[in-house]
Amino acid sequence: MNAMKIDIVSDVVCPWCAIGLKSLETALARLDGQVSAELHFQPFELNPQMGPEGQDIVEHLSQKYGIDAEQIERNQHNIRERGASVGFRFEMDKRSRTYNTFDAHRLLHWAGLEGRQLPLKHALLEAYFTHGRNPGDHEVLVQLAADVGLDAARAREVLASGAYADEVKQRERFYLDHGIHSVPAVIVNDRHLISGGQPPEVFEQALRQIAAQG
Secondary structure: OOOEEEEEEEEEOOHHHHHHHHHHHHHHHHHOOOOOEEEEEOOOOOOOOOOOOOHHHHHHHHHHHHHOOOHHHHHHHHHHHHHHOOOOOOOOOOEEOOOOOHHHHHHHHHHOOOOOOOHEEHHHHHHHHHOOOOOOOOOHHOOOOOOOOOOOOOOOOHHOOOOHOOOOOOOOHHHHHHHOOOEEEEEEEEOOEEOOOOOHHHHHHHHHHHHHOO
16 A cells, blocks of 8 residues: 655635546555545635635636636636536536635644544535535534544634635745745645646556655
């Protein structure tokens, strides 16, 4: 069995991060018995200056990427199809706004210390992309933490206190300084980078090659 450490640099309002995670998990399932992986989610904010009220998603994408509503609709159709192919459901009509995600990353950092980071990451992605919930809302975050078995009272304390803010900023800076400017970025054993929301086959082939190198 080849044991791997996999860091996934991503955001919870990044659709390709949801696709990439599901693709990676599909690849790891196919490699069951050959590869074991320890997943660590690292913070990346697509919109670090976003206010707490968020922004209309079409307005935001138009301003950020210079594309019109028709192009956005085509892109969303492609994302929805890719998501469906790996078992992730995008409900684009419910995702009307994008939000600040710094507090979600603080909560994910804490969840990692508690051994519940992966289920919380899944819950955050589903809450936003499937149900249109605000991942910057503390009540939403506390509920999601409780749903995956974390202590709700402690989650509320973490969010209210600003705990782990310095740790999250330090990790964000680390990956930016190492050239990670788009996500998802999947880093295997601190050496091998797989960029983007790749299909499962790409992850599977890459992991096989890394395993073969020992």
